[in-house]
Every structure is written in C-alpha cells, then in structure tokens.
Amino acid sequence: PLLPPHRPGSEAKEVSDSHVEGLVARPLPYRSPQSVCNNFCRRKLPEIASIMTPKPGTLLAAGVAMLCLSAAMAASPTTLRSPSSPRIVPSKTQSVLSLRARGLPERLRGGFMNMGGAKSKLVYSFSKEGSDGDASMKAFLGGKGANLAEMSKLGLSVPPGFTISTEVCESYISHGDKLPPGAWEEVQAALKKIEKHMSMKMGDPSAPLLVSVRSGAAVSMPGMMDTVLNLGLNDEVVEGLAKITNERFAYDSYRRLLDMYGDVVMGVHHSLFEEALEELKEKKGVYNDNELSAADLKELIVAYKEVYKTAGKTFPNKPEEQLLGAIEAVFASWNSDRAVAYRNINHITGLLGTAVTVQSMVFGNLGPTSGTGVLFSRNPSTGENKLYGEYLIDAQGEDVVAGIRTPDPISTLAEVMPDAYKELLENVEKLESHYMDMQDIEFTIQDRKLYMLQCRNGKRTGPSAVKIAVDMFKEGLITKDQAIGMVDASHLDQLLHPQFASEEAYKDRVIGKGLPASPGAAVGQIVFTPEEAEAFKAQGGAAILVRAETSPEDVSGMHAAEGILTNRGGMTSHAAVVARGWGKTCVSGCQELAVNDRAKTMELGGKTYATGDWLSLNGNTGEVIEGREALAPPTISGDLGTFMGWVDERRKVKVYTNADTPEDAAEARRNGAQGIGLVRTEHMFFASDERLMAVREMVMADTEAQRKMALDRLLPYQRSDFEGIFKAMDNCPVTIRLLDPPLHEFLPNGEMKDVCQMMASELGMTVAAVTEKIAKLSEVNPMLGLRGCRLGIVHPEISEMQARAIMEAALAVKKAGHTPVPDIMVPLVGSVKELEHQANLVRRVAEEVFAEAGDRIPFRVGTMIEIPRAALMAGEIAKVADFFSFGTNDLTQMTFGFSRDDVGSFLPAYLTGDIIPKDPFQVLDTDGVGQLIKLAVKNGRASNPALKCGICGEHGGDPESIDFVCGVGLDYVSCSPFRVPIARLAAAQSVIKAEKAAK
Numbered sequence: 001p002l003l004p005p006h007r008p009g010s011e012a013k014e015v016s017d018s019h020v021e022g023l024v025a026r027p028l029p030y031r032s033p034q035s036v037c038n039n040f041c042r043r044k045l046p047e048i049a050s051i052m053t054p055k056p057g058t059l060l061a062a063g064v065a066m067l068c069l070s071a072a073m074a075a076s077p078t079t080l081r082s083p084s085s086p087r088i089v090p091s092k093t094q095s096v097l098s099l100r101a102r103g104l105p106e107r108l109r110g111g112f113m114n115m116g117g118a119k120s121k122l123v124y125s126f127s128k129e130g131s132d133g134d135a136s137m138k139a140f141l142g143g144k145g146a147n148l149a150e151m152s153k154l155g156l157s158v159p160p161g162f163t164i165s166t167e168v169c170e171s172y173i174s175h176g177d178k179l180p181p182g183a184w185e186e187v188q189a190a191l192k193k194i195e196k197h198m199s200m201k202m203g204d205p206s207a208p209l210l211v212s213v214r215s216g217a218a219v220s221m222p223g224m225m226d227t228v229l230n231l232g233l234n235d236e237v238v239e240g241l242a243k244i245t246n247e248r249f250a251y252d253s254y255r256r257l258l259d260m261y262g263d264v265v266m267g268v269h270h271s272l273f274e275e276a277l278e279e280l281k282e283k284k285g286v287y288n289d290n291e292l293s294a295a296d297l298k299e300l301i302v303a304y305k306e307v308y309k310t311a312g313k314t315f316p317n318k319p320e321e322q323l324l325g326a327i328e329a330v331f332a333s334w335n336s337d338r339a340v341a342y343r344n345i346n347h348i349t350g351l352l353g354t355a356v357t358v359q360s361m362v363f364g365n366l367g368p369t370s371g372t373g374v375l376f377s378r379n380p381s382t383g384e385n386k387l388y389g390e391y392l393i394d395a396q397g398e399d400v401v402a403g404i405r406t407p408d409p410i411s412t413l414a415e416v417m418p419d420a421y422k423e424l425l426e427n428v429e430k431l432e433s434h435y436m437d438m439q440d441i442e443f444t445i446q447d448r449k450l451y452m453l454q455c456r457n458g459k460r461t462g463p464s465a466v467k468i469a470v471d472m473f474k475e476g477l478i479t480k481d482q483a484i485g486m487v488d489a490s491h492l493d494q495l496l497h498p499q500f501a502s503e504e505a506y507k508d509r510v511i512g513k514g515l516p517a518s519p520g521a522a523v524g525q526i527v528f529t530p531e532e533a534e535a536f537k538a539q540g541g542a543a544i545l546v547r548a549e550t551s552p553e554d555v556s557g558m559h560a561a562e563g564i565l566t567n568r569g570g571m572t573s574h575a576a577v578v579a580r581g582w583g584k585t586c587v588s589g590c591q592e593l594a595v596n597d598r599a600k601t602m603e604l605g606g607k608t609y610a611t612g613d614w615l616s617l618n619g620n621t622g623e624v625i626e627g628r629e630a631l632a633p634p635t636i637s638g639d640l641g642t643f644m645g646w647v648d649e650r651r652k653v654k655v656y657t658n659a660d661t662p663e664d665a666a667e668a669r670r671n672g673a674q675g676i677g678l679v680r681t682e683h684m685f686f687a688s689d690e691r692l693m694a695v696r697e698m699v700m701a702d703t704e705a706q707r708k709m710a711l712d713r714l715l716p717y718q719r720s721d722f723e724g725i726f727k728a729m730d731n732c733p734v735t736i737r738l739l740d741p742p743l744h745e746f747l748p749n750g751e752m753k754d755v756c757q758m759m760a761s762e763l764g765m766t767v768a769a770v771t772e773k774i775a776k777l778s779e780v781n782p783m784l785g786l787r788g789c790r791l792g793i794v795h796p797e798i799s800e801m802q803a804r805a806i807m808e809a810a811l812a813v814k815k816a817g818h819t820p821v822p823d824i825m826v827p828l829v830g831s832v833k834e835l836e837h838q839a840n841l842v843r844r845v846a847e848e849v850f851a852e853a854g855d856r857i858p859f860r861v862g863t864m865i866e867i868p869r870a871a872l873m874a875g876e877i878a879k880v881a882d883f884f885s886f887g888t889n890d891l892t893q894m895t896f897g898f899s900r901d902d903v904g905s906f907l908p909a910y911l912t913g914d915i916i917p918k919d920p921f922q923v924l925d926t927d928g929v930g931q932l933i934k935l936a937v938k939n940g941r942a943s944n945p946a947l948k949c950g951i952c953g954e955h956g957g958d959p960e961s962i963d964f965v966c967g968v969g970l971d972y973v974s975c976s977p978f979r980v981p982i983a984r985l986a987a988a989q990s991v992i993k994a995e996k997a998a999k
Helices: 017-025 033-050 056-075 096-101 135-153 166-174 183-198 235-244 247-264 270-284 294-310 319-335 337-345 397-402 410-416 418-435 462-474 480-485 489-496 504-509 530-538 552-560 574-582 640-650 662-670 689-700 704-728 752-763 767-777 789-794 796-815 832-853 868-872 888-896 907-912 929-943 959-968 977-998
Strands: 123-127 161-164 211-216 227-231 355-360 371-376 388-393 439-446 449-457 510-513 515-518 521-527 543-547 563-566 585-588 594-596 601-604 607-610 614-618 623-626 654-658 676-680 733-737 821-826 860-865 883-886 948-951 972-975
Touching: 123 135, 123 183, 135 161, 135 166, 135 211, 135 355, 135 418, 135 449, 161 183, 166 319, 166 355, 183 319, 183 355, 211 319, 227 247, 227 319, 235 247, 247 270, 247 294, 247 319, 270 294, 319 337, 319 355, 371 397, 371 410, 388 410, 410 418, 418 439, 418 449, 462 480, 462 489, 462 640, 480 640, 480 977, 489 977, 504 510, 504 623, 521 530, 521 563, 530 543, 530 552, 543 552, 543 614, 563 614, 585 614, 640 977, 654 662, 654 977, 662 704, 662 977, 676 704, 676 972, 689 704, 689 752, 689 767, 704 733, 704 796, 752 767, 789 796, 789 832, 796 821, 796 832, 821 832, 821 883, 832 860, 860 868, 868 888, 868 929, 883 929, 888 929, 929 948, 929 959, 959 977, 972 977
Parallel strands: 521 543, 543 563, 563 585, 654 676, 654 972, 676 733, 733 821, 821 860, 860 883, 883 948, 948 972
Antiparallel strands: 123 161, 161 355, 211 227, 211 355, 371 388, 371 439, 439 449, 510 623, 515 585, 521 614, 594 601, 601 607, 614 623
C-alpha cells in the first residue's frame, strides 16, 4: 500500500483505483536509487498531499511510507520488471544518463564503475593522433574499445573509430530498445571525426568511407555477439568504390555486407545467402569464393536481393540508416540466447551490457598484396614463446574464423610480406610488454600496410597458463605476484584431470548432456551396481557407473568406477560431491537418461544400452558420448613445481584435505596438503562386506551388549585404517570426525519387503524382527534426527569404540617411528553440554588407552560448527573445544532451510530470477552463512585465544569462498585431494588481493 493502513479516526480520504493506477501501476523502467527517490519525492508527494487533509503528522507518515517504498523498489530492481524482461544490473554510481535526465551536471563522483575522473561522454573516439579513452575503461568501453584506445595511444597503426559505451546498451535495453537522448548526436559527431581523419565520407561515391560495427563487453565473450562489416555501401557507392579500387573487390565487399546485414540486422538467415552463393559457385564451376569474377559477384548481388525480397525485407540504401540498424542489432545481441547462455556458463555477472565499436574499414580483400589474420603472441596450448596463428591472402576477417578457406601458418607471412611481418613482430612485442600478458591479436594488411584491429589477453590451456606465467617472470616482464594472478582454478583443474585428446572428434556421437558435476574425462563400460564396478576394476577393467541417483551405500562402486552418470542430482548432489572429492569424472542430472535397474539397461539419445557397452563422459561439458574416446593423460608442466612454490611463499592459510583412506591421504600429500581437515569414518564401513555386516549388526542390536559385540568386530578395521592415514600424514594434523550419519543409511536400499528378507538372511534374524527394528529406526526427517553427537550421547559405546581405535592407532604409529597428530571432531553440536559429554568421553577413553600402553600422545578435541545455534553459542562452546571446523555444507542447509538433495527442484528458478546470486552450496553465502562464521570465530577466540579454526565443507575448494574465509582469519581450509593445488593458489591470490586493496 502507498499509504499507512487506515485506522479509525484517521483523516485520510479514500484512495480510488485511478489514484493507485496513476501512482504506482504504470510499468517502471529501471532507474538508479537516487533517480527513483528524487523523482518520487518531486512528483508523487504533491499528489499524495492533494488527497489528504494537510495535517503535518499525516503528511509525514505518508512521506516516510513513500520514501521506504521508493527505496525498496530502487534496491530491488527485480520488482520493477516482468519475469520475461532482461536483467539489468544497476550501476553502483550515478550514471551520465540519469544525471542528464535530471538536468544535473554530467560528472560522476569517483568515476563510472570506479574508473576515476569525469565521464560526461557516451561516445569515445580513438585514432593514431589520440584517444578519449584508455585500457582502464573496460567496464565502460568494453575490452575491444578500451584496447583499441590504448593501442592508438601506443602509436600503433589502428584505423580510426569510436566506441559507444556500455551504459548506452543498458539504457537501450531497459527503455524498450530505444537509444537514450543525445547518443545518436554523439555518434554523428564521432563519425565526422573519422571522415576527417580518412578524408572520406559515408555515402560519397567519389571517396566512400566504409565502417565496421563490432560488439565488445568488459569480459571477453568471443563469437557470442554480433558484427557487421562494410557498412556504407549501396548500389551507387559500390560503383564509385569500384572505380577507385578494383571492380572485384568492390562487389565482393558489397555482397558480404548484404549477407551480414541481412543476417544480423534484418533477421534473414545466413543459410539463405549461403545457398545462393553455393548455387552460383556450382554454376560457375569454382570451389573457392575468391575464384568468382566481378561479373559473377554482380550476379550474386542480384540473387542476394531476391533473398531479401522473398523474406519480405528491403536493404536500406542510406548509409546512416545502415549504421543505426547495425548499432541497435549489436546492442540487442547482448540478450541473444547464445550470449545469455555463455554468461551463465561462465558465471559472468555485474556487466552493464556490450559496448559498440565503429571503426573505419581496412581491407584484406583488395588482392594479392592484402590479407587478414589472427595470432597469439605465445602458443595458447603449450605456452611456447613463439607466434601462433594463421592468415589468409585476399580475404576479410570472418573468412579466417569461419574456415571458408584453409589459412596459412603465420610464420610464412615473413616470406610473402616481409615488411608487414617485421612490423607485426614489433607490435606483438610492444603489446605483450605493455599488457604483461599473452596477447590474442587480429590484424589486416591492406596494400602491404599493416593495421592492428584488436588485442586482448588470450585464452589458454592449463599447461600453457603455468608455462607463460613462469616464463614471463624469468624474462623480467612480470613479478611473482603477477604470475600468480595469471593462473586460475580452471587451469589447475586441467592439469590434474585426464582430458579427451580431441573434443571435436566425438561431436557426432554425443547422445546426451547433463551437468558437468566433476571435471575430467572418463571412458569405460556401463555397469549399474557398485558390485559390478568393483568387479570390473578387480579384473583390470574400467567401468562407468550408471545410476538414477547415488547414495552413501554406492561409495565403493563409485570409487572403483572411472566415471559416474546419474539421471537425478545437481552440482552438489551426493554423486557430485563424492566424485569431486575423488577426482572422478561425473555427469549428473542427465534428465533424458532412463535407467532400468531390473533389466540393467539405460536409454539415452533414442538408443538402449546394456551392461558392458562403452561410454565416454566429459566432466567439463556434461557430454555423454557413445563408444570409446581417446584420452590424453594429465599434462603436468615442468614449471608447475616452480609456480606452486611461489604460491606457497605468498599464502598464509594452510591447506588440508578431506580424505577417508590412506590412498586418498597420500594423493593429497603429493598435491601439497598440510594435514587432513576431515576423515569421514562412516565411509570406512562400506569398504568391505565384513565391515558392512558388522555395522548392520550394530544397527539392528536391541541391547548395549549386542551393540558392543558388533563394535568389537569393527574396532580392528577402524584402527587399521587410522594407522594407514596417520602414516601417510606423518607429523601433520589428522582431523577425524566421529560417526555422523543416521543409522538407517547403513541399511540396503530397495523395497521394504526385499530389504527385510535380505537383512534377516544376513543376520540370522526373523523377517518380523527385522521389520520391527527398521520401523523403530524410521524417522520423518532423519537428517535432523538421531545423528552426529546425538548418536554418541544415546549410544556412547559407538564413540568409545572410535576413540579407542584412534588412540590405539596413534600409539602404534608412534611406536613405529612416526609422529601422529590426531584431532578428534564431534559432529552436529548445538550446545556446549553436548560437546562436554562427548569430549569427556573421548578424554576418558584416551587416558584408559594410555594407561594400558604405558605411553601417551598429545591430541585435541574439537567440534564441527554446522548448526546455526552452535555459531551463535561459539563463545561458550570454545571454552570446551580445542578447535572449530566449519561444516559449511550442513551450515548452509540449516541457515537457508534448503535440502541439499532437493534444492535442484527450485534452485535454477532462484538463480535465473535473481532471488539468490549463486548456488550457495558451491559458493559460500557470505551475507548469511559467512556472517555466522565471522561471529563464531570472533566470539570463540574471545573465550579461547588458542582456538584453531578452519572449514571442511565443499567450499574449502572454491576460490571465491576461500577468499572470504582468508579475510575472516581462519587457520586452514580443507578440500578434496584433487582440489588441494587449487586451494593453495586461491589462498595466495587472496593475500595478494588484500594487499592491493590495502594500498
């Protein structure tokens, strides 16, 4: 409501429907918070006053209500748009456009997007003589526009042009596809500058200026948005161009414009033009486009115009009309399906839109002395310090990218055009030194003169990223800190997981696609049960475990399998979490997949597959491939050790691992882990049938004596496992979590009748007795039921057995000459009394074991903070605990009230609808869960200054989450063995980032 609720005795008049409609019902485009508040106060409060008695108190109440509503609307732009309208990210400062709309001076305090200085322009010109912008203005000019401005300032041969800012794109989209006031006038003024520089004019047949119109966001999105070349041609201008240059070039440029403009601006599909071209080439008996004569191209132009006519379109003859159409089409391409999908896949958020760069055309298709190419200053696959690229003679830029003709290696350009090649080498060296990174460069040669069209930091593989970083430091181009910043998590992921030798080779055999839950590549034969996976591995085979979904009971089979494919589950499902922990390739949530466990078949891509059929999984893309695809082993660069040494010099936070077996611990140690932050003891129980049988006997026991008998059988297994882990992590902390999951998880899956019969047969019980016991174990919400420390309190003999196994293992390892460092962690604590109970039990059992052995070892007892109440009570809990380990998986579940296993049913809608910015199970929720962590650390250390603090959830391997917890002051992060190098890198980058911010 606009007004305070009507109360008896109030003097407010009735508000009619028309008043309401006039006040708030009309659609509101997005405006900055300042704009909304100021306009609302200036225009709407008088309307409110006109329908109310002029009592100051009433007016004040109305005014406060209006301001609150206005602020809420400004702060939550999602309420100002329909679900189908594009997302517009509000700028953090006053914009040029909002200032203009309010008639205020066109200066931005602090600069647009913190760029500094006054930003009164919407259009920025650049040329060799000078530029309005520079490389620091990527948020405003996009990467392409900012780098063109910078290259111009460096004195390189850059064709003159101008860039229309990203703010214009934001306004264009949010205001119903209309350019903001003043933008077109600035475009026209900038166009006149190009005409003056080039001594040409758009539309003048005697000296025709042709321009290109290209997109360019602040973050590189190659190929995702639109481009139009050769703008300015029409039937009259092309004749003049033919007289000045040559006839074939002129008409080749014109037919290209008709094709691109029709496709990009007018919605006439490119394939229609392509069909006309292929028909003509077949008719003329030629193979390549450049074999068509000028007369042939004239004939082709007539055919292209027929394509327009058939589509009900007319190509605009006026050059300025062409330019306006192209600019608007590029802006519109920001919200094309492919651009939106690319941003979602690459988690690109917070951008205003794309800039548009309009640039004088230079021509690589003028004949044998002209050409165009693309190159990298270093090899993007290997990192070798050698030019890597291709070029074409007598061609335009899109010919190289489209693969219309086979390009030549860039090295051969030295023989064809030695002067241009020499200048190109000089420019490459200058750009790489200036930007201090490997460069991706586009160039054109027109009549042997070189022009630089674009440069940007080049995309690269993991091995290449590491080698380039190390080499550039050794060459003196960058510092160690800059080298550390050049490598990201995805690069290390590539280094640590096998990949397919060629992703292009299998594209015709992709039969389905799911979520890329765990990276890497896997090839194996289909199996449908964990037992089959284990059997395949035992016989030296490779299995792909296919399940509708996975459960903890599947862990042995998951560990044995090369890869995992599930029908249900998201990026944080059981399959995904476990697979990432083991470095197993996993594709989850493949909705087209139908699994028939009884028949042991699966249906996907219209085909049925059975046990033993071969599948390949791409965990980087989520693709499911029929048959066996060739694998390339992980490429470990010789420079990786050097690079990680630099990383470890800079980080302050220690990196532990989550490991449940000696093998996992050893793998983590090789990857640089400094300890174990989480040993999940329940996973050990699934390691063999004997162990599982003993666990089930414990679960089904009716008396403490029966339970202790079963636990006595488990004790040697636990002790042996702990000995192996202590040895693998010699002299490093090993944090062992006491039993956490509800007991029902150790029972078989399946129909109740089948489960009861199986259990009765295994345990020598009657079906009736098993049925009764399972009924007693049944809980409505088991994840909030009898689990964690509650198990140890209700059944203390369980905690006693585990504590004894830990201490006996530690003493045995010590006796063998190693140094065990056990940390015992009590899970799911919500009150200090719970921890006191379990800590006292552990310490009592430890003293018993020490007395029996006549020896002792130091140990710590702490707790897992995974319940919000524990975080709030941290000050009291820390008086008992030696350490806190934040279990961010459960802490996120309980803080949000989201079930991690069920969140997939609504999380996609939350993400696309801007309800939450990121999946909180992948990236730590710093506003909610993060504040609980900060509070717990602060209050815990106030009570216990020596309190050790870390995290051991999935977030321990996420770079963004690590950056946050480093700022909170945690001592360590713990993640899966395969993510240890990534966590090490993220911790170092966080330190460097914080130091830069402090300066």
